Amino acid sequence: MALARRSSTLLKPLSAASSSSSFLHRRPFSTDDTTTITVETSVPFTGHNCEPPSRSIDTTPKELMSFFTDMALMRRMEIAADSLYKSKLIRGFCHLYDGQEAVCIGMEAAITKKDCIITAYRDHCIFLGRGGKLLESFAELMGRQGGCSRGKGGSMHFYKKEACFFGGHGIVGAQVPLGCGLAFAQKYRKEDHVTFAMYGDGAANQGQLFEALNMAALWDLPAILVCENNHYGMGTAEWRAAKSPAYYKRGDYVPGLKVDGMDAFAVKQACKFAKEHALKNGPIILEMDTYRYHGHSMSDPGSTYRTRDEISGVRQERDPIERLRKLILAHDLATEKELKDIEKLARKEVDEAISQAKESPMPDESELFTNVYRKGYGVESFGADRKELRATLP
Amino acid sequence: MWGIVRQNVGGASGLSSQVMRLRPVASAMRNYSSATKEMTVRDALNSALDEEMAADPNVFVMGEEVGEYQGAYKITKGLLDKYGPERVVDTPITEAGFAGIGVGSAYHGLRPVIEFMTFNFSMQAIDHVINSAAKSNYMSAGQINVPIVFRGPNGPAAGVGAQHSQCYGAWYGSVPGLKVLVPYSSEDARGLLKAAIRDPDPVVFLENELLYGESFPVSAEVLDSSFCLPIGKAKIEREGKDITITAFSKMVGYALKAAEILEKDGINAEVINLRSIRPLDRATINASVRKTNRLVTVEEGFPQHGIGAEICASVVEDSFGYLDAPVERVAGADVPTPYAANLERMAFPQIEDIVRAAKRACYRAVPMAATA
Numbered sequence: 001m002a003l004a005r006r007s008s009t010l011l012k013p014l015s016a017a018s019s020s021s022s023f024l025h026r027r028p029f030s031t032d033d034t035t036t037i038t039v040e041t042s043v044p045f046t047g048h049n050c051e052p053p054s055r056s057i058d059t060t061p062k063e064l065m066s067f068f069t070d071m072a073l074m075r076r077m078e079i080a081a082d083s084l085y086k087s088k089l090i091r092g093f094c095h096l097y098d099g100q101e102a103v104c105i106g107m108e109a110a111i112t113k114k115d116c117i118i119t120a121y122r123d124h125c126i127f128l129g130r131g132g133k134l135l136e137s138f139a140e141l142m143g144r145q146g147g148c149s150r151g152k153g154g155s156m157h158f159y160k161k162e163a164c165f166f167g168g169h170g171i172v173g174a175q176v177p178l179g180c181g182l183a184f185a186q187k188y189r190k191e192d193h194v195t196f197a198m199y200g201d202g203a204a205n206q207g208q209l210f211e212a213l214n215m216a217a218l219w220d221l222p223a224i225l226v227c228e229n230n231h232y233g234m235g236t237a238e239w240r241a242a243k244s245p246a247y248y249k250r251g252d253y254v255p256g257l258k259v260d261g262m263d264a265f266a267v268k269q270a271c272k273f274a275k276e277h278a279l280k281n282g283p284i285i286l287e288m289d290t291y292r293y294h295g296h297s298m299s300d301p302g303s304t305y306r307t308r309d310e311i312s313g314v315r316q317e318r319d320p321i322e323r324l325r326k327l328i329l330a331h332d333l334a335t336e337k338e339l340k341d342i343e344k345l346a347r348k349e350v351d352e353a354i355s356q357a358k359e360s361p362m363p364d365e366s367e368l369f370t371n372v373y374r375k376g377y378g379v380e381s382f383g384a385d386r387k388e389l390r391a392t393l394p
Numbered sequence: 395m396w397g398i399v400r401q402n403v404g405g406a407s408g409l410s411s412q413v414m415r416l417r418p419v420a421s422a423m424r425n426y427s428s429a430t431k432e433m434t435v436r437d438a439l440n441s442a443l444d445e446e447m448a449a450d451p452n453v454f455v456m457g458e459e460v461g462e463y464q465g466a467y468k469i470t471k472g473l474l475d476k477y478g479p480e481r482v483v484d485t486p487i488t489e490a491g492f493a494g495i496g497v498g499s500a501y502h503g504l505r506p507v508i509e510f511m512t513f514n515f516s517m518q519a520i521d522h523v524i525n526s527a528a529k530s531n532y533m534s535a536g537q538i539n540v541p542i543v544f545r546g547p548n549g550p551a552a553g554v555g556a557q558h559s560q561c562y563g564a565w566y567g568s569v570p571g572l573k574v575l576v577p578y579s580s581e582d583a584r585g586l587l588k589a590a591i592r593d594p595d596p597v598v599f600l601e602n603e604l605l606y607g608e609s610f611p612v613s614a615e616v617l618d619s620s621f622c623l624p625i626g627k628a629k630i631e632r633e634g635k636d637i638t639i640t641a642f643s644k645m646v647g648y649a650l651k652a653a654e655i656l657e658k659d660g661i662n663a664e665v666i667n668l669r670s671i672r673p674l675d676r677a678t679i680n681a682s683v684r685k686t687n688r689l690v691t692v693e694e695g696f697p698q699h700g701i702g703a704e705i706c707a708s709v710v711e712d713s714f715g716y717l718d719a720p721v722e723r724v725a726g727a728d729v730p731t732p733y734a735a736n737l738e739r740m741a742f743p744q745i746e747d748i749v750r751a752a753k754r755a756c757y758r759a760v761p762m763a764a765t766a
Contacts, residue, residue, distance in 0.1 A: 114501070150535035157533040165503050166538065170527050177491050178526055181498015188454070188480065188504060211491025218486075230532040371532045372570050374594035377626050379673035381570065386711065 033062040037331055040268035041325075042127070048248050050255035050284070053273040058329040061333050063109065067264050068339065072346040074125040075321060078294075080350045081124065085298045089358075090141045093170075094155045095122040096294040097210045099262075102320035103288045104129040106267025107196060107204055111275060116164040116186070118179040119198035122228075122292075123154035123168045126198070130165040132158065134353035136394035139360045146336040146360035152367065164193075173206030175199060176225065177357045180212040180283075181268060183223035191373060194222040194278045203234020204247045213283060217254050220282035225251070227287045228261065234296040235305040255281075260316040261288030291318065369393060401405040431617065436606040438580035439469045441589040443507065445619045447477055450505060453591055456483040456496055456510030457546075464513050467547065467606055476598055486700060493519030493544070497526045498595075504725035507591060510546035513562045520565075527596035528571035543590045548576075548600035549643065549694045550742055556730035561643070561695030562639060566598045567671040567704070573625055574671040575641040580610040585623030593625060600671075602643045626673035630682070631752045637688040637752050638704055642668040645692045645743060652748035655750055671701060679705060680713045687718040688755040694742050697725035720749040 036058050045052035078098040084090045097104075100122070107117070108129045119126050124137055132148055140147025141155055148158050158168040166182060169175040179197025186193050203209065204227050216223040227247040231238050238245040255277070259270040270286050277284045291314045295302025295329030302311070328334050334342075369381050369391035376393025385390025404713030433441075447453045454477075461474040461484040474482040485492040490511065496506040498611045510516045516523060527540045550559040567574045573595055577583040583601070590597035617620060631646060632653055641649040653663040664682050667673065683689050689709055702723035706734045709721060727741040 005677065119496070137746075149533060149537070152535045153533040159534040159537050160536045161534075166498075166528075167534070169526070171521055174494060174521060174526055177494020177522070178498035179499065180491075181495040181500070182502045184495055184498040185502035185504045188499070208488075208490040208494060211486070211488035212494060214486060214488065215491055215495060219483075260755075371534075371536040372532055374536070374541075377624070379626055380676070 007350040024301075026312070030065050031062055033060040037064065037194055039327060040362070041269065042260050042263045042318075043266075044265070045270065046258040048246075048251070048256035048258075048285075049253070050257065050277070052257055053269050055266070055269075057269045059265060061331070064324065064328055064331070064333060067105055067109070068321065068328060069342050069346070071264070071321045071324065072343045073134075073349065074098075074101045074105075076346040077124060077128065077137065078345070082140070082294065082298065082352060084141065084354065090155065090298075091143070092154055093121065093294065094141070096298070097122050097125040097292065099140030099293040099314070100228060100230060100290045101125055101288055102264040102323075103198075103226070103261050103267055105320075106264040106269075107127055107226070107271045109264070109268040110271035111196070112193070113163045114180040114191070115193045115275070116179070116196065116372045117341075118166040118175045118182060118195065119168070120172065120203065121168070121170050122200075123156065123158050126167060127158040127160060127168070127253065130160050130163040131189055132160050132163075132165070132274040134350060135360075137353050137357050138357035142357055143362060144357060144360035145355060146361050151363045152365065153369065157317055161275055165180075173199065173208050175201040176203070176206070176209040177212035178227070180216045180221055180223045183216065183221040183278075183283075184219070187219070187221055194224055194275050194277060196204060196226050198226045198228055200233060201227060201229040201231060201238045201245065201247060202236070202241065204229075204250065205242055213251055213254055215283075216283040217251075222278040222330050223283045224271070224278050225254075225272065225283060225285045227285065229287055230290050230292045231300055232292075232296070232305065234341065235300065246287075248285050251283070251285045251373060254283050256285035256287060257345045258287045262320045263323060310387055345368075366391070395593055400424045419716070427463050430614070431612050432579040432609040433584075433612045433617075434609050435577070435580050435601075436467070436469060438583035438610075438612070439587055439601070439606075440471055440473075440700065441617075442584045442591075443470065443473060444476065446588055446591040447481065449619070450591075452503065453505045453507065454481040454483065455507045455509065456485060456492055458511050460484060462706070465509075466732040467536065467603060469601075469606070474673050474708065476591065476699060482738075485669055489518035490517050493522040496528060496542055496544075497522050497540060497596075500527070500540045501530070501538055505541045507543045507545060510544060510559060512551075512603075513546055513548040514558050514560055516544065516546070523562055523572070523596070523598065524569055528569050532571055532573075532597065539594050540596045541594045542713055543587075543593075543599055543629055545587070545590075545599035546601060547603040547606075549579065550726075550731060551603040553733060553735065553738065554731075555733050559731035561600075561726065563600055563671050563693065564695055564700045564704075566600075567674070567701065569672070571596070572672060574600065574706070575604045575623065575625065576600050576633075576648040576668060576671055578605070578667050580612050582623065582629075582667070584612070584616055585621055586625070586669060589622045589625050592622065597625075597643060600643065605647075605704045607643055608647075620686075623669070626670045626675060628669050628675035629667045630664060630678070631667045632663065632665040634662040634686065636662045636664075636686055637755055638664045638666060638679070638682040638686045639690045639692060639748065640666045640702075641692040642671065642701070643694070645694060648687060648743065648745050649692055650747055652745050652752065655745065655749050656752055659753070662753060663752060664725075668701075674704065674708070676708045676712065680709060683709050684716045687716055688752075689717070690722040690748065690751045690755055692743055692748055694723045694726050697728055699725060700725050719755045722755050724748055724751050 041055040136148040183195040496508040549561040706721040
């Protein structure tokens with residue numbers, strides 16, 4: 001079927017069943033990566049202590065279509081997670097990324113899987129962008145064996161080490177020094193790769209961020225700090241939390257770039273620019289002006305500290321997927337129906353992944369005691385009633 | 395591998411120094427041979443760092459004053475000249491930042507040795523030790539292990555006041571996912587630091603400032619560059635049959651001196667050098683108590699929720715029937731550390747405190763009746 005030919009790395013048929021759907025006659029846009037299409041970013045970049053890159057970006061039909069397809073899948077995944085949480089299949093924390101998809105999609109387009117990414121707890125889509133599977137994501141959210149952390153991590157602790165995705169962190173701001181540490185290792189090993197350490201406008205005020213940035217600048221580490229500014233740190237608007245909410249300038253001696261985070265091509269251009277900069281000159285800050293439609297987490301309705309008009313306004317004016325849709329239609333790369341079909345397929349893939357994930361069993365009870373150490377030396381560990389439950393750590 | 399176990403504390407072998415060899419050597423285990431050389435703890439740590447850095451290019455040292463200053467306590471002396479500034483990294487005074495950078499570099503496969511100038515300053519970075527390092531292997535179901543060592547002086551020095559004198563053994567010792575080591579002698583310092591650096595998990599390595607200058611005999615095998623001590627095994631420093639005294643770090647020396655005094659009163663004390671707080675060698679401790687039937691625990695840290703409390707609980711759980719007297723705890727006083735010399739002396743265990751507690755444990759044949 002046509003979708004198996006699609007360039008998107010995210011949508012792969014999960015089982016034989018899905019590949020027998022009707023073949024859609026397609027124009028050959030989906031694999032066309034030779035025609036150049038030039039797009040302009042919605043707004044120009046604003047630089048701090050650096051010359052911003054051009055707002056004209058070259059792309060191909062293949063890339064345009066893959067952006068749309070991948071973002072549609074991510075959007076679907078997050079909306080489905082919302083329902084799963086409300087039906088109590090997902091417990092604890094669940095921080096959704098819908099609205100912010102352009103940031104991780106644009107970033108992936110500019111980098112390789114040997115460049116590292118580390119982020120906070122709003123990590124499901126970033127995991128997908130790094131090559132994570134829908135099944136692994138839903139199974140982890142539901143605490144099952146098929147999850148990317150075998151059910152032991154949960155929503156905030158997705159990892160994919162072989163794709164240089166280092167999580168998934170629950171402590172606000174901690175991931176920034178960790179990300180600078182990844183960059184330290186890359187430089188130590190003389191690799192030609194960079195690290196993107198992602199954080200929010202809330203975390204942007206953390207002291208440890210400035211400690212790490214200072215060292216990254218002193219030692220010229222290839223660290224790119226990406227502030228996903230969705231304008232609210234939980235329920236606190238940026239102007240109430242930061243004396244200076246110009247996060248791209250907060251690095252002072254470290255250059256920065258302000259980017260329209262709802263524009264996947266602007267993000268791609270900024271990340272490409274940042275990677276080149278970081279490899280030569282050390283750290284740089286990218287501020288992605290983005291927006292989350294959901295509240296901070298599933299326990300936050302998201303409407304007590306912002307108006308519904310604001311939310312629907314962003315959805316109408318700046319939605320990243322709609323922006324792609326308009327571009328694709330304007331360049332006549334697909335019809336409206338074809339795009340709707342892609343979204344329908346995304347929904348189908350997500351539904352299939354969820355039902356597969358539901359089949360995945362809960363972890364075996366012995367997993368309570370696994371992975372405490374990499375090397376346990378046969379040490380004893382204990383359950384709640386230590387005379388009843390003990391284990392030897394291998 | 396795992397199972398529901400009702401009773402699993404058997405008699406531990408109670409061997410003295412168990413040495414883990416990395417190259418095959420003729421004989422298996424033996425006590426340290428007749429000492430031909432003495433080495434300070436400082437030199438022991440320095441030589442261990444030097445050898446491990448030479449053996450593995452991924453090992454690097456990071457902390458305040460570790461490079462050009464040659465180390466605040468000279469533990470890293472000479473390493474900058476030998477290995478260069480990329481591997482001996484001086485940091486600004488930003489513990490949260492550099493501990494996080496260290497952990498991040500360990501995520502990516504380097505083997506950092508992060509120095510806290512004292513462990514009091516580790517509190518600035520404790521989130522990285524615990525949430526970023528200790529828990530990562532578990533949360534990632536084994537994908538991300540963290541081969542990092544956090545080392546530095548722990549506990550009181552002399553006259554440094556309340557903010558510079560705390561012992562962090564109990565805090566770090568309670569965290570699953572960490573290993574917590576507490577060397578006493580030069581042999582301990584060399585063997586445990588080398589083991590810590592080679593270990594694939596995060597290790598908190600608690601040294602003692604006042605021990606740095608102390609000399610201990612070291613055998614040829616301790617000086618060998620492959621020398622390593624097993625993690626999680628205590629050492630019986632002095633065998634005895636009347637009472638068990640557990641201690642770690644500087645208190646091992648005090649316990650040994652207390653044992654000499656007790657000997658004159660006909661009390662033959664067995665002194666256990668814990669070497670490892672996590673994993674705690676419950677087997678050795680319990681085997682010893684089953685032999686002697688009495689226990690005194692010694693530590694410099696605050697008494698509530700301390701190491702002695704854990705050891706007491708372990709012995710009560712596993713060897714209750716063998717106790718002929720309640721367990722005695724000797725610990726730091728339940729106060730912030732005072733500066734004045736006489737008060738500071740009262741704030742930490744002295745040899746006479748250990749002797750007194752041991753005698754109490756020996757003369758009390760029946761449990762003391764509840765006081766009114």
